[in-house]
Amino acid sequence: MDDLYRELIIDRYKNPQFRGQLDPADITFEDDNPYCGDHIRVDVRLDENNVVTEARYSGEGCSISQASADLLIEYIHGKTLDEVKALTKEDVLDLLGIQLGPVRLKCALLSLKVLKAGAYGLGEATDDLVE
Amino acid sequence: MDDLYRELIIDRYKNPQFRGQLDPADITFEDDNPYCGDHIRVDVRLDENNVVTEARYSGEGCSISQASADLLIEYIHGKTLDEVKALTKEDVLDLLGIQLGPVRLKCALLSLKVLKAGAYGLGEATDDLVE
Amino acid sequence: MLDVEKIRRDFPVLNREVRPGVPLVYLDSTATSQKPRQVLEAMDNFYRASNANIHRGIHTLAEEATASYESARRRIAAFINAAHAHEIIFTRNTTESINLVAYSWGRANLQAGDVIVLTEMEHHSNLVPWQILAAERDLRLEFIPVTEEGLLDLEAYHRLLDLRPKLVAFTQMSNVLGTINPAAEIIAAAHQVGAVTLVDGAQSVPHIPVDVQALGADFLAFSGHKMLGPSGIGVLYGRTELLEAMPPFLGGGDMIKRVELRSFTTNALPYKFEAGTPAIAEAIGLGAAVDYLSAVGMQAIEQYEREMIAYVLERLEEIPGVRVFGPAAEHKGAVASFTMPEAHAHDISQVLDELGVAVRAGHHCAMPLHTKFGIPATARASFYLYNTRQEVDRLVEGIYRVKHIFG
Amino acid sequence: MLDVEKIRRDFPVLNREVRPGVPLVYLDSTATSQKPRQVLEAMDNFYRASNANIHRGIHTLAEEATASYESARRRIAAFINAAHAHEIIFTRNTTESINLVAYSWGRANLQAGDVIVLTEMEHHSNLVPWQILAAERDLRLEFIPVTEEGLLDLEAYHRLLDLRPKLVAFTQMSNVLGTINPAAEIIAAAHQVGAVTLVDGAQSVPHIPVDVQALGADFLAFSGHKMLGPSGIGVLYGRTELLEAMPPFLGGGDMIKRVELRSFTTNALPYKFEAGTPAIAEAIGLGAAVDYLSAVGMQAIEQYEREMIAYVLERLEEIPGVRVFGPAAEHKGAVASFTMPEAHAHDISQVLDELGVAVRAGHHCAMPLHTKFGIPATARASFYLYNTRQEVDRLVEGIYRVKHIFG
Numbered sequence A, B: 001m002d003d004l005y006r007e008l009i010i011d012r013y014k015n016p017q018f019r020g021q022l023d024p025a026d027i028t029f030e031d032d033n034p035y036c037g038d039h040i041r042v043d044v045r046l047d048e049n050n051v052v053t054e055a056r057y058s059g060e061g062c063s064i065s066q067a068s069a070d071l072l073i074e075y076i077h078g079k080t081l082d083e084v085k086a087l088t089k090e091d092v093l094d095l096l097g098i099q100l101g102p103v104r105l106k107c108a109l110l111s112l113k114v115l116k117a118g119a120y121g122l123g124e125a126t127d128d129l130v131e
Numbered sequence C, D: 001m002l003d004v005e006k007i008r009r010d011f012p013v014l015n016r017e018v019r020p021g022v023p024l025v026y027l028d029s030t031a032t033s034q035k036p037r038q039v040l041e042a043m044d045n046f047y048r049a050s051n052a053n054i055h056r057g058i059h060t061l062a063e064e065a066t067a068s069y070e071s072a073r074r075r076i077a078a079f080i081n082a083a084h085a086h087e088i089i090f091t092r093n094t095t096e097s098i099n100l101v102a103y104s105w106g107r108a109n110l111q112a113g114d115v116i117v118l119t120e121m122e123h124h125s126n127l128v129p130w131q132i133l134a135a136e137r138d139l140r141l142e143f144i145p146v147t148e149e150g151l152l153d154l155e156a157y158h159r160l161l162d163l164r165p166k167l168v169a170f171t172q173m174s175n176v177l178g179t180i181n182p183a184a185e186i187i188a189a190a191h192q193v194g195a196v197t198l199v200d201g202a203q204s205v206p207h208i209p210v211d212v213q214a215l216g217a218d219f220l221a222f223s224g225h226k227m228l229g230p231s232g233i234g235v236l237y238g239r240t241e242l243l244e245a246m247p248p249f250l251g252g253g254d255m256i257k258r259v260e261l262r263s264f265t266t267n268a269l270p271y272k273f274e275a276g277t278p279a280i281a282e283a284i285g286l287g288a289a290v291d292y293l294s295a296v297g298m299q300a301i302e303q304y305e306r307e308m309i310a311y312v313l314e315r316l317e318e319i320p321g322v323r324v325f326g327p328a329a330e331h332k333g334a335v336a337s338f339t340m341p342e343a344h345a346h347d348i349s350q351v352l353d354e355l356g357v358a359v360r361a362g363h364h365c366a367m368p369l370h371t372k373f374g375i376p377a378t379a380r381a382s383f384y385l386y387n388t389r390q391e392v393d394r395l396v397e398g399i400y401r402v403k404h405i406f407g
């Protein structure tokens, strides 16, 4: 149990470091997990070379969805837009450092899905983005 | 096997005694078994006391449906209309003298269903008539 | 009284350890129930001895399969006291049953401006089919409000009846609040203004005695998998008169009497609404499930669950911060949906799972109700005839563990 | 080569004696196939160990159930070489799959005067849904004729394409004649005039290798119960593009993303079309069935059945009066529908049953085809990977017995 609820996750959930919204932002996107109502919004600012200078997330949900958003948003600072587009499910799982079943996986990947949908400028966030 | 294909049935199937149509008739009704396409028509003449004076069946189908029609039509001669309306599944099975599963039962009872729908003057022959 | 220990021995899954040394405490029967071996064996025996397609076969296996399938229909009819076996239409689940009514009865009977009355506590299955129809036909949907306590506001309902709705469709038992609604009263009032009624029995039929004739219900929908039966089978009960007047829904084999290239005539009830090869083994499984429930006794089950929920509420209320939704024990079935200030429902469920306690977390397919209560998700513990007080205690321990981790 | 004796040992029902001393000879696989223990065990194990509702549960059983259900979908996608698992929609059967297309794609895309091309050899399941839609929308149904030999008249088809049909829907294998239609060719021609294509794969998917991408099929419908899987589960394959553009069919749980009281947004594929609790155990059973078929090899099965039907036709043709419908062995699957001048199909089936030989009798849900051939009913013997030549011999003996009794 404490395996899953690793201190890192509980800590990030209770004391998020990248919660917030940016206005203006170059990328803003939000979506929810239809199965549980978890909601994530991301705001990203890029410099003239398309490098992430500033990013924040907001929303509500379980510790996994919120902590993975917090970790992911931290991780993308300094990355290029192309690097953000190329992020995968494995990157998020590496950040979390835990194993997840199919349902919780959707919680963990919600922020990535939202982020990539925003990065690609899509109208809708689809599961393909994180498979 | 020869149990089911009792000589009586095979005999009546090959040498029907009440096949035909009556014109005019007091009661004429026809219908088919949707599961196999067996078809039966009955024609009945009544006297002024509503007693069956003459009856015939026509149609096509398997030995069970045709032989039971032949036996049933024989049986109703001399019966009153009320007696015909009161006929049951058991009467037909007694005439046939065999056990039948649910699917073949529908073959055996087709003529009774048609006969009773006609006797009651219904627009449609329904399964309730023979249950 | 129920002999719970004896009952538990019939449910193989209850021997399961979720992880070595951690036995399963299954508190998610509202989502789907577990199955007794009697049901599994009925299906397995069918496949091993009599499997065949039904209705059109003359060979022994087909005769046996047809007889078993139709016998299941008769026993299910008796279980809800339907007047006729042909009033039992086999579907996949409650959802399909309700959609069948929306597509067939709805499209034949409702026109622009007509009013449908639903409630704020409906499962999506009794909302979305009507939303689709409403959009297509320009109908008006109205909702009986849910009070803060979790009951239907019946005064508001009576005002809604002034709109002369054509249909009143409501759940007999809420899958979130556990509320048992006064179905007979709701139906009688609907009938007085000439409305047809549809009862969502997904939760009631498994847990309390349901008598469609006593209720006066026009339609009743329920699912096999929530009442000890297999997945893949559900029932639509409909009154003969209504079913007979309805156009067919799905077209195909078995629902026809005669087919020509460009036309067909429909078969008699219930076949008119059962197109194609039905869920044969599953109907037989559901037949075995109602036999099991009847042998235990629906009244005994209701009584047992009443005592169980009283104990559950008593135990949960003693935990600081835990908020249980829905009415007091006397108005509800054995369902406890709750939130904790420390942790999201998902996290509650996850921590409990680590202790072997299976509860569900989310909106339980009742988003509007959650929206109304201003919460995105609840954790839900639900109970059935095989659950024990010790399992309630395990739940409570788990909740303290959540407080410890997230507190 | 198939090891038929080994295969037979996997099918418990094949040990059945229909009556003491009379072993079952099951020649009715076209109606429904028998099930290997691998399929029964997959379902039974699921119920005994992991039964839970899917998608929304976080507890261990729910995670396991979700994983098994989605794994079955992926293996079924691979079995027909679908490009994506989300192109596999679980339904009850072929019939529901076709109705789904008729209700959703059909109502969104077809208007008065539009032409649908079907064939004269369709099963009612691929006729009636289009008849219902045609009546509602004033569409025109046209039919590819069947030749005396039992093949589709492809010249006539090409003339029908001049009508610019919006849809061409046809069976890949006839359940009466056994005819295997040139599906790739029919589809390519349809696409040239811009028609969408639906393949009824109820008979083809169980018996021959089917590759939806090689065929170019837009939709493919099939049933689990005819391909070693359980009852209660079927598949609609659809190309992503088409499925995405289609409105939902059944409304309810799981097919939604968000629900408010008066509106909803739909979920992603495939869930958009899977409302309510699906046939979970049955999908898992079908997954085990495709594993079984793949392990044996669809090419090996096709080859085995080709040899079988050649032998069947050879044996039946030697019996005076027996008339077998459909084309020569090289154009057909292992299905032999026949009539005898002495006896009605029902009587043939009944006499055969007394000898343990299970064949079907009737119109096999293809009344228009029977009407065309001027017969109300045929007896149909059909074969699968577990049938043997000795069983063919038993059939032939039985037919002689019919001649003896009715001759």
Ligand SMILES: Cc1ncc(COP(=O)(O)O)c(C=O)c1O
Residues within 6 Å of the ligand: C253, C275, C276, C277, C278, D030, D031, D093, D094, D095, D096, D123, D125, D126, D171, D173, D174, D175, D200, D202, D203, D223, D365
């Ligand atoms: C060619 C064909 N299409 C459709 C069907 C209907 O299949 P189901 O009854 O499983 O829906 C069948 C089965 O009899 C068939 O053989």
Ligand SMILES: Cc1ncc(COP(=O)(O)O)c(C=O)c1O
Residues within 6 Å of the ligand: C030, C031, C093, C094, C095, C096, C123, C125, C126, C171, C173, C174, C175, C200, C202, C203, C223, C365, D253, D275, D276, D277, D278
């Ligand atoms: C009240 C209620 N209605 C409808 C349903 C839908 O049942 P199914 O998913 O079996 O169609 C459920 C099950 O979750 C329910 O609890």
